[in-house]
Amino acid sequence: MERLIEGYHQFRTSVFPNERETFARLASGQQPHTMFLTCADSRVMPELMLSAKPGEIFVYRNVGNIVPPYGQQVSGVVAAIEYAVKVLKVGHIVICGHSDCGAMKALQRPEALTELPSVRAWLKHAELAHYVYAEHRERSVEDKLRALTEENVIAQLEHLRTLPAVAAALANGALRIHGWIYDIEHGEITAYDGKKRSFRPLEQDGVQPEATPDARFPASAAA
Template sequence: MRQLLDGHATFRREFAAGAAPFLQKLASEHQSPGALYIGCSDSRVVPELLTSSAPGDLFVVRNIANAVPPLNDADASVGAALDYALEVLHVEHVVVCGHYGCGGVKAVLDGHKKLKQMTSLYEWLDHLAPSILASRIELVDPEEQWRAAVEANVMQQLVNLTTFPAVRKRLEAEELWLHGWVYDLHSGGVTVFDPAGERFVPAEHALERGPV
């Protein structure tokens, strides 16, 4: 806790003191982020850092394994954030960002049934199991299975987003764009899903082809 409080003191001294007009502007105006970012709770994956975003740029939802429970699921927390992002903030982009080395995905691959004593975590991971387990069928190497499962999980959450009528309506009207990303903890790089090639490609390659 001391580290957190010292960190806040540093923030006040090195950022807030010199950014008073910016902070006052943020406080006095309605937020207007350009994107809803749905990512993993992993402490090593910081969305504002990996996108060089400033306060106010991203509307962020984080949970174990960047999950989006489908419409009418018992857990409505992500759905509530989605409603707010679309209906109130009018974001035009939704990013689902997983990361290689995701512990939640690995727990499913290893057999999350042994986590039944952690009731909430077990039920949460149970949402993810079908797509994750299906992704490993043709792969033998455990590391390749893990990477493929992380990517498959991101894609399934994009599918789950389309169970929400507000998402479908905006997609059809070309007022909303969905993006699947995977962050690499080792390199600091991001791969993005390329619908044309049906695969994940480095973000810089996607940018070379034009706006995404």
């Protein structure tokens, strides 16, 4: 806690004075251009990773960067997405998984969640990814974890499409959705290319692959 208090004083004396106008503008409302949905893992810091300024991204975090399909559960994440799309009018939603994800490790060993019934119930929304992940069982331990992390991001993108607010915004071209993986050790991000069904390095030219629907996840499976 002492470290956090020291950090606060540093913010007040060094950071805030240089951004006083920014904070004065933000005090009257927010206009983020992107919603960033990622894992609750403390090692994933969206604003740091993206060099984002206050008010640029609308961040939501939960265990496993999960989006329950429409109709299964009225949750905080679903409410936040609806608010971001319909009220804040974000133009992009990013679902970002990460390396060494504890939630994905738990999916590989569900018996380890006996003492965590709430976590176990929550991770049922990632079962679709675990089902597809079965095709990767011949890989190494590291490769299998990476594969499951990727499949989960793709599955959550499909869940995201089932939300009425998102479906409508996608249909009229007001919204684009993206699937990313953040490598903690190397500080690298890969983005999902739906047409090639693979993740590739995030481009610096601003032209990113479309997270188009994946044929392995029919709409009926996500609903």
